[in-house]
Amino acid sequence: MRGEAGREMRRYNRSSVLTTLYHEGPSSRVELSDATGLSCSVVSRVVSELLSNRVIRTVGAADSRGGRPRILVEVNPAYGSVVGVDVTEDNVQIGLYDFALRQQAVSHFRAPGSLSDVGALSQRIIAGLRSVERAAKTTRGAIIGAGVAVPGPIGLPAGAELATELAGRSGLRIVLGDNRVRSLARAEGWLGAAGKAGRTAVVVLEAEAHVVLVEDRRIEWSGDWGHTTLVYDGRPCRCGARGCAETYIGADGVLERHRQLSGGTPKPGSKAGRRLLTAPHPELARETVGYLGASIAGMTNLLQPERVVLTGWFGRALTERHLDELRENLAQRALGPTTIEAGLATAATARIGAAALPICAFLEYGQDPRKVIPLEDGRPAGFPYAVP
Structure with missing residues (x-):
């Protein structure tokens, strides 16, 4: 298969394998084939590509019903970091997480007097971003992207303006904005009872x-x-x-x-x-x-x-x-x-849901979104605002 159709099929294959690994945990190639419906040969090609790019890693072997042991692979938590920002009327929380959404560092600031002051709000978030980078001893280049959860009406792109401002000020290639309510629900779906x-x-x-x-x-x-x-x-x-x-x-x-x-x-x-x-x-x-x-x-x-x-x-x-x-x-x-x-008994739920936004993009494309998503005005071009 050639051209655009072939590229789309390869993207779909990578996305299917990586999404299954992310949510289901360590799996063998045979288990990935069963879960995704892809042939073993296609799964093997995708796994080899993801291993070579360090997106996934091997984690030993599992017993097999005869024959060679099954080699297990999983998402590599050290591939890169993501940032989750939770904005409320009173506080701004900035969390840095590894690729498996395990917290590396967190910073808290008081919110500016008016959340409509996008400039003042973005300045505080940038300060918090520097703080978590120092605490985790990481660099801006190791961050895949950031998600921002802001209060606002359901269904409206309340975080879009702030996300655009942050992308320009921070130099991060992928910054996605969303409503706090959706971020809370996303965290419940990824890490809480809603995923079961x-x-x-x-x-x-x-x-x-x-x-x-x-x-x-x-x-x-x-x-x-x-x-x-x-x-x-x-x-x-x-x-x-x-x-x-x-x-x-x-x-x-x-x-x-x-x-x-x-x-x-x-x-x-x-x-x-x-x-x-x-x-x-x-x-x-x-x-x-x-x-x-x-x-x-x-x-x-x-x-x-x-x-x-x-x-x-x-x-x-x-x-x-x-x-x-x-x-x-x-x-x-x-x-x-x-x-x-x-629900999850943690005050970090909304920022975890926000941090999942750039990972949503990663899973959607089956590879690092910084390498495949073109930008317009500092935001992903053509990428849907309402990321699942």
């Missing part, structure tokens, strides 16, 4: 409420679930409607309900507010868990996921104390056999 089932609804509960559908570790859809109606003509919502789910299950809405019950409450988004919501008043907790269970049941009856994963800082706080109640609530209301699981 087929169709998974990742529910992100923080100040707001969102849902992201993940299937085979790829983001299929994301939605502003918090603005579906939970109670007809219910509590007023910031969007102008009434009865939105977010006002009953989002952290800001629950804090407002606490104010109504107690006559005073910390400001939404404050550290005091977070502390209060990690162990809320029993009456408030019971009410919130009830509304959350009803909301999740309605969502699962519509979307039919095999599993629900609850993440985000508020979601994790609820699962730590009320996971059994939520499971019971879901079992009573859901039409199908859907399970509910706690």
